[in-house]
Amino acid sequence: MNKKKVVIFGLGSLYKKFEKDIEKKYDIVGRADNNSAKSLEYSNFIEVNNIVNLDFDFILIVSSFYHEIKSQLMYTLSIEENRILQYKFDERRLSIREIRENIGTYEKMNKRDDFKIDKKNLYIFTNDISESAGYIDGHYFYQDIWAAQKILKNNPLEHYDVGSRIDGLISHLLVFRNKVNLIDIRPLNYNIDGIQFICADATNMNGIADDSIESLSSLHVIEHFGLGRYGDEIDPDACFKAIKAFQRVVKSKGKLYISVPIGKENKVCFNAHRIFNPLTFISEFTCMELLEFSYISEGKIKKVLKDEISNEINNISDYSCGLFEFIKI
Structure with missing residues (x-):
């Protein structure tokens, strides 16, 4: 199966953490970052303004500044929104088994009648366990x-x-x-x-x-x-x-x-x-x-x-x- 050709945008700590997984999944035709000093670390580094000259399927943003970079690509390089993606690492989610176990533990420990679990009031979240403490624009x-x-x-x-x-x-x-x-x-x-x-x-x-x-x-x-x-x-x-x-x-x-x-x-x-x-x-x-x-x-x-x-x-x-x-x- 042919790998998708991507340009990586964002070469900071987040990219370094998932670099090996990304290289397995994609054919990386170029790497870009707003910090031009990153050119010393990667042989296929490319200046941001030259991204449009590459042959790629999409740009993969690997950065916590996804929204700002996306705006930069769309509004300064006129790159279509559907060709800009955010790298999604494998998120840790609560399983059904874990949720059931948590419900059981809560019911055993709870001593307050007015705060008993009622099935009609269940409001389950599974992915907050992997979220960061906050988002910064x-x-x-x-x-x-x-x-x-x-x-x-x-x-x-x-x-x-x-x-x-x-x-x-x-x-x-x-x-x-x-x-x-x-x-x-x-x-x-x-x-x-x-x-x-x-x-x-x-x-x-x-x-x-x-x-x-x-x-x-x-x-x-x-x-x-x-x-x-x-x-x-x-x-x-x-x-x-x-x-x-x-x-x-x-x-x-x-x-x-x-x-x-x-x-x-x-x-x-x-x-x-x-x-x-x-x-x-x-x-x-x-x-x-x-x-x-x-x-x-x-x-x-x-x-x-x-x-x-x-x-x-x-x-x-x-x-x-x-x-x-x-x-x-």
């Missing part, structure tokens, strides 16, 4: 903590946010702030204590006065503006209009915390998002000074000194997450 998990820590340290009288995740940055802020002003063009269908919701178009920030905001954040948001993905009107300059609007409303000495996808080259992956060269992005903030540039790499936040950004760009993979802290001049 590589970009959002780290960027939300990054911004929340900075806002906590700066402790502004009021904070405004444009479009960041409610179950991420906003929920973090509500732990130590009584109120967060949230701006989004989409309606908010919840009434949440502590959130002052403002339904507005962030590309112009109409209705918000010049030099009025002390602290503003917008994480993984403006790269989508003007692409129609969320029902907004098509506008190639929408994200750049938003950058100008942010600078207009932030007051002198006010802070802006913003994140976007970054890579070596500027590109639009229509209709999902844009990817920015960090220097291009920074240059758009003509009324602000960069205080910090960092980016998320391999589950860590890497801080880059200003005079080292140009050289560091060569080490940044497509669809990394850039973290920028600015202050209004």
Whole structure:
């Protein structure tokens, strides 16, 4: 039986753990990783952008960052979703025998009549035994903590946010702030204590006065503006209009915390998002000074000194997450 031809994406500890099993099952025509240093370990290593030149049946992602890598492949290389698979290792599951034994043990030990097992209330799970303690979305998990820590340290009288995740940055802020002003063009269908919701178009920030905001954040948001993905009107300059609007409303000495996808080259992956060269992005903030540039790499936040950004760009993979802290001049 002919083995399927696959490109392996992800050469970290998870791949090393299952490498032999994977090699038995598949014909590996190339190995790729966002960490180009892995090229020293594998003779058939291939740069991510060159995957499309290979003859393969599908790409097998062997990484806990499956969702981020999948997005990278689909939106930067235009690879069809049905040709991207996640490696599924043999999961440990509870057997029927084990479940019956657990029921028997529980019934013998239980002394509470109101917590007796009733067959009509059985609700059996078999695969949680092999699950990890939690799932981390590589970009959002780290960027939300990054911004929340900075806002906590700066402790502004009021904070405004444009479009960041409610179950991420906003929920973090509500732990130590009584109120967060949230701006989004989409309606908010919840009434949440502590959130002052403002339904507005962030590309112009109409209705918000010049030099009025002390602290503003917008994480993984403006790269989508003007692409129609969320029902907004098509506008190639929408994200750049938003950058100008942010600078207009932030007051002198006010802070802006913003994140976007970054890579070596500027590109639009229509209709999902844009990817920015960090220097291009920074240059758009003509009324602000960069205080910090960092980016998320391999589950860590890497801080880059200003005079080292140009050289560091060569080490940044497509669809990394850039973290920028600015202050209004």
